[in-house]
Amino acid sequence: MKSNDAAISAMQQLLQERVMAEPALAIKLANPNKSMSGAVNYLCSQIKKSGLCCVEQSTVVSILLHYFNEEDIKDDGNVGCDIVVAKPELSEEDKEELKKQAMEQYKEEQLREIRRQSAPKPQPKPTATTPKAEEEINVQPSLFDL
Template identity: 30%
Template sequence: MKTTDHFRRTIQAYLGKRAASDELFAVSFQKPHKNINDCITYILNTVQKRGCNGFTDDEVFSIAVHYYDEESIEIGKEINCKVLVNHTVELTQEEREQAKVDALKRIENETYAKIKQQSQRATPKKHEPQPQASLFDF
């Protein structure tokens, strides 16, 4: 199965957090015959059956929880697809500083390229010198 790794990590992180705060779900989450790969397969098959391409986080997470809560559940066949995950990226202070440096450098380069392009348009093109006729050439 080739789902997006970020999708798998997002689901796994949610389930782990839920198990840590919900004792009843923690029991379901520890079932030996349940695993994240089958959970992802179940989510993808459920989404496909519903025929909709967009789901809220809560809808997807509830499908994942349902997979772990149900004792016998039809998982379905593996689906080879890409999953888009909308998320907020949390950057460290160092990553933010590097992003600022990179952005300033990119702006500097773009500005320089624009100025150079404008100056090339403003400068008249130099023509090849035309040989001048001489009185002595005749």
């Protein structure tokens, strides 16, 4: 399984926040028979079994906690799925900062395009032709030449 590192770190953060609220949970998460990769595999298999393609954060946390709470759950092996983490709502300051960054990027792209368009175009190199060959092509016969 090629899990997204951002998704795994987000899941670990969710579990750490839960440990802060319930310190006794830290003992279950430290179980040597359980691993985060096993938890992610279990999560993916449970979501696939449910037929859903999108789940809420609370569902993810409950499935992960179920994996760590139950001793008889074994790692299902690699489950092929893509994990996407929804980003939280942005604050007004974050939106303004992103807007400024987008404007700067747009300006840079426009400047690059203007420079590219105003750059002198490469002129084709003149081909060397021999004068005799050129003269022969342009010679018109005359009736008075003998």
